Structure formats: C-alpha cells, structure tokens
Amino acid sequence: MIRGLRWGDAVVVALATALVTSSFALGYAPGGDSTHLVITQAGVDPRHYPLTENRAIRVEGPAGVTEIEIQPGRARCLRSPGNQGICEAAGWLERPGDMAVSLPNRLTLQVRGARSDFDSMHY
Amino acid sequence: MTPSQPHPWLRAATAALLLSLIALAGCDRKPETDRLTFQAFGTLVDITVYPGGVHDLTRIESELSEELEIMHTSWHAWEPGSLGRTNQLLALGGEFSAPPSVLPLIEYAQELESLTDGLFNPALGRLIAAWGFHLDEAAGPPPDAEQLEALLADPPRMSDIERRGVRLRGNHPDLQLDFGGMGKGFAVARSLDLLADLGVEHAIVNAGGDLMTRGRPGDRAWRIGVRDPLGQGVLASIELGSDEALFTSGDYERGYEWEGERIHHVIDPRSGRPSRGLVAATVLHDDPALADAAATTLMIAGPDDWPLYAQRLGVEKALVVLPDGSVELTPEMVPRVEFRREVIRRIRAAEPGVGAIAP
Amino acid sequence: MNTDPVLADRRIAALAALAIGLQVIEAAIPSPVPGIKPGLANVITLVTLVTLGWRAALAVTLLRVVGASLLLGTLLSPGFWLSLTGALAALAVLAPLLRLHPRHLSALGLAVPAAIAHTLGQFLLAWAVIIPHPQLPLLLPPLLLAGLITGVVTGILTASVLADPRIQRHVRDPSTTQSG
Numbered sequence: 001m002i003r004g005l006r007w008g009d010a011v012v013v014a015l016a017t018a019l020v021t022s023s024f025a026l027g028y029a030p031g032g033d034s035t036h037l038v039i040t041q042a043g044v045d046p047r048h049y050p051l052t053e054n055r056a057i058r059v060e061g062p063a064g065v066t067e068i069e070i071q072p073g074r075a076r077c078l079r080s081p082g083n084q085g086i087c088e089a090a091g092w093l094e095r096p097g098d099m100a101v102s103l104p105n106r107l108t109l110q111v112r113g114a115r116s117d118f119d120s121m122h123y
Numbered sequence: 124m125t126p127s128q129p130h131p132w133l134r135a136a137t138a139a140l141l142l143s144l145i146a147l148a149g150c151d152r153k154p155e156t157d158r159l160t161f162q163a164f165g166t167l168v169d170i171t172v173y174p175g176g177v178h179d180l181t182r183i184e185s186e187l188s189e190e191l192e193i194m195h196t197s198w199h200a201w202e203p204g205s206l207g208r209t210n211q212l213l214a215l216g217g218e219f220s221a222p223p224s225v226l227p228l229i230e231y232a233q234e235l236e237s238l239t240d241g242l243f244n245p246a247l248g249r250l251i252a253a254w255g256f257h258l259d260e261a262a263g264p265p266p267d268a269e270q271l272e273a274l275l276a277d278p279p280r281m282s283d284i285e286r287r288g289v290r291l292r293g294n295h296p297d298l299q300l301d302f303g304g305m306g307k308g309f310a311v312a313r314s315l316d317l318l319a320d321l322g323v324e325h326a327i328v329n330a331g332g333d334l335m336t337r338g339r340p341g342d343r344a345w346r347i348g349v350r351d352p353l354g355q356g357v358l359a360s361i362e363l364g365s366d367e368a369l370f371t372s373g374d375y376e377r378g379y380e381w382e383g384e385r386i387h388h389v390i391d392p393r394s395g396r397p398s399r400g401l402v403a404a405t406v407l408h409d410d411p412a413l414a415d416a417a418a419t420t421l422m423i424a425g426p427d428d429w430p431l432y433a434q435r436l437g438v439e440k441a442l443v444v445l446p447d448g449s450v451e452l453t454p455e456m457v458p459r460v461e462f463r464r465e466v467i468r469r470i471r472a473a474e475p476g477v478g479a480i481a482p
Numbered sequence: 483m484n485t486d487p488v489l490a491d492r493r494i495a496a497l498a499a500l501a502i503g504l505q506v507i508e509a510a511i512p513s514p515v516p517g518i519k520p521g522l523a524n525v526i527t528l529v530t531l532v533t534l535g536w537r538a539a540l541a542v543t544l545l546r547v548v549g550a551s552l553l554l555g556t557l558l559s560p561g562f563w564l565s566l567t568g569a570l571a572a573l574a575v576l577a578p579l580l581r582l583h584p585r586h587l588s589a590l591g592l593a594v595p596a597a598i599a600h601t602l603g604q605f606l607l608a609w610a611v612i613i614p615h616p617q618l619p620l621l622l623p624p625l626l627l628a629g630l631i632t633g634v635v636t637g638i639l640t641a642s643v644l645a646d647p648r649i650q651r652h653v654r655d656p657s658t659t660q661s662g
Binding site: 038040042043046084097099101103106108110118119120121122123 | 156158159160161162167169171181184185188260327329332333334340345346347348349350352357360361369371373405
C-alpha cells in the first residue's frame, strides 16, 4: 500500500467520484438526458418524479387507477383503465418529450430532460 | 490525524470542487416558461407560456379546453354539431343560414379549393368516411374498386356550395364537409386570441404537434423540435418568431393496417386513395389555417408537384420528407431549419412561371 | 534546499527529458479508447512540483508539451493545443493545492484533481473551439471517469516515487524547509 495518505486525499477522491458519478447521472443516463417524469391530470398541479430509481406510482383518476412504473432513465404506463390500452401501448418513455396518455383518467405522462432544448415539439 | 481546524486552502479547494459540481448540476436551468398539457379538440394540447410562474395555469386550462371543446363539437365531421347540421341542410338542397362557427371555414375552403385545383377539397367527406376515417378509431375495410368508382364519378366540389352572404345552398347530393385538413389551424389561432384575452402575450399553442407562436420568450426565439417522422428522436430544430405557424401532415398520423398495407388519412381526390410518395409535408406560414391546409395539399400533391402547389398557395417555407428518409425543402425554408441528424437534403423551388399556368 | 541556478536548470532539464520520454513512449502505444491515455508524464510534473515548486513544474510542463510535440510532429496541431490546455489547467489547480501538501494531501490528493482539471480543460477547449458539437457533452462523463482513474494511478506512482529516499530529501516540507 501507499504510505503517507492524508485525510484530505479521502475528501478529494470522494469529491472527484461524486463529480464523475453526477456527470454520468446528468449527462449519460440511459435514454439520453431524460431526468424526470411529469404527470398532469385535469384540474391538478403537475407532479414531477425523478427518473433515478425504481418506483411504482398509483394515480387515482375518474375512471380508476393508473399504475406507473419508473426505472432509472425511463418510465411507463403499466396499467390504466380503458379497454384500448392506449396508455400502455406507448411503451417505455425514454426520451425527453416521450409521452403516454390515459384518456379515461384525463392523465398525461411526459418525460422531460434537464437540457430541455425545446419550447414545444412539432410532429 | 484529523486536525480540528481545516486549513483555509483546503476549505477553498473543497469549495471550488463543490462549486464545479454544482455548475455541472446547474444544467437544470430554472424554467423560464410554463408548460400546460391537456386533452381537447380530440388531441393532446400543449401550451407553453412565457414568462414562467406568473400566469394562472388552472384558469388557462379550463378556459382553453372549454373553447376548444366547443370548436371541436362545432366542426366535428361525423358527430352531431354545427357542421353535422350544415351537412344535413346542404344535402337537402334548400337555402339556409349558415351557422356562424362554420361559415368562415366554408369561405376559406372555397378559396383554397380553387387555388389548388381541387387537391384540397373538404367537400369529400363521403370519400373520407368510405375509407373508415369517420370513426373514433379509424378502421377498414377500405372501399372496393366499385365503391371508389362511384365516389369518383362525379365528386362534389366546394364550388357546389352556393353562397350569398350567410345564406347557403348545396348543389350536390353527395356533398359532405370534412374540415379535418384545416380546422386545427382555426382552433390554434382562436386559442391564441383567447390566451391574449387572459393576459398571456407570449405563448405557443400546440395541438397534436401542430403549433403557432405569439410573442417571444424574452429576447430569444421560440425553439421548436421537429420529431423525426421516420423514427424516433428529433429530425431538426426550427426557431420561430412571433405569429408563426408550423403545421405538418403525415402518413403516420391517423390510419390502420389493411392486408399488410398502411391506410392513412390523407386521401388524394384524384385517385380516391391515400396519398403516395411523401411521408410528411411541413409548412411554415403566418396564417395557421393556410399552413394546415397547405400541409395537407403538399402531402397530396406528392414528390413531383409539391413545390408548384406551395407556390400557388403563397407558401414560401415548406419541407417534405420522402420515404427513403431524404428531405426536400424550399430555398426560403433552408435558413430556418437546423437538422439534428445526418440527412440527405435537396432544395426545390417551383419552376418560374409554371405555377401561373392553369392546367 | 539547493538554490544553485545551474543545478536547478539541470534538474528541470533532466525532469523535462524524462517527461518527454514518457509522453513519446505513451504516444507510441495504441490506446484502447481514443482520447484516453494514462498520462504518465504527469508523474514527473507532480514530482517536480513537490520537489522544486510550481515555477519549476511550469517550466517542465511547457518543455514537455513543446518538446514532445516536436518529436511527435504535432506542434501547433489541435492535439498540441489540447495537450497544452490540459497541462496548464492541471497546474492551475495544483498551484493552490500544493500548500496542502504534505500535511493534508498526499500525492494522490494532488494527482486526482489535476487529472480531472486536465480532462475538463481539454474538454472545454474541444467543445468551445475545435468541435462545437451539441452531442459532445455526452463524452464528458466517460472522459471524467478515465481522468479519475488515471489520476489515482499517477497519484500512487507519484507517491511511490516520492517515497524513494533519494527523492525524499528534496521534498519540500513546510516544517523543515525555509522558503527563499
């Protein structure tokens, strides 16, 4: 082992590791720069969830419960009322701007990025 | 080993490293705009307002969605409403007073139909219905050859509507209006006016991807991402100033698979079938209704003739995507588009004089 | 500490020669990932810094960057400017941190910030001037990780070099050396 290590070394290495880790988390998360999921529902303020760790969210709506699954860098509509399965069919939302909609629950799920490049998406 | 008082230099160094960490995390800039997303007009409406944090978003949402729902019902092509009643009265052949919500669309559609030689023809509601697009979820079967022949034998035109002031008379028994190709343009413009009434001077109204701007976010331009019609991600970015509308008509929007073939909702009045040769047509113009109708028209005009029809409609800035992924655009559009991926692009202009010659 | 100017110059020349040698050898070994190198010449920079002070380290660094690029034929090419920027960024971070050595920081604690600064400096130059591509920031995290790893490696190497008794007697220690 190396002799002469100082406590400051630990601080410096820890800070540098934090810098590297956060740079990966911010700039290189799976699915580009998607960082959070915005859930909007008619008449309710939008709710934001970070796309950092596994998480399950249940949202009550007029037609029932929409189940949302979050994984690092992505999110999806797992189950939602309605027989057409439009919300589920959107699949994994990974890129900023990706969106799933539950019409019966008047619910939208949209992934946003830290570097929100655009004021609006045209398609 | 640990001294009780950290050395001042160490503190400074720690602070510097922490600061650089924060600077890196600081990419998450403070929102300068507010976004509002809700369902209305049969699609997803996305409102961007500037500056952020000052407007009553709940009120904006309720007022806008109410107004959009009224327009949606008025102009719905197959559900009961003002347009539904108008269609019934037109089919009867007698004279009647046009509902005020529908009249401006009819006037504009007549003008556009004559400019495009019938390529843009909202009188062909029956043809659209025959292809299964007058259902909430478009579905087959598509019309067979015999049905198509009957529908195309003597197709109705916008000029079959006789107009005297607000009085209308239908002169073709098959005439059925469908404003799918221009209603959204009117709705977006009306929404911006309503936003202005609510005290919002700087905004984007985006209805299902088609959008229009008003005002500016501070001293910069609005930044619009154009989604790639042939895949995921962003094809290009476009900067918009005030009062600019960006509308796209694409074969991926509404449609269904039938016997391995993709049936989409842009029907070419010449063949009576879904248009071919272009994946999408995008128009940038200060008139949203024109931009909407022109995008549909260019889509129908196809890869050979789209510059000609753009010129006839007075559209200078347009862009089309071909099935091979390449892009053609007008010279005036070139400086407005910044492509975000490698793309083969060709500049196309209508040949001088060609647009003026009537066929 | 010996202040004989001729001896000091000789030491700088010898250290610069070592650094140039290391950099040229490193350039000859193909890197598995383009743009990522172990940066062994930085060991010399650190040793110089600790034994002879930051002025000598600056001299050795400049001699190394110019000398190696002359030998490699990259003088004034983008690679040269990247190398120079990285080296100067590392020195800019090292100069204040040197005050903490060896009481609060060992060579490892110097090498890691130096390597990170080296990476950041090069990256900023590349992004701002050479290739301002919007996707380039995606390259930064792996480059920073590589910087961290090479920083630890050069730190350990530097520490073992400095632990050698023949070097040890030159090491500046605030408690034993008088400045001037």
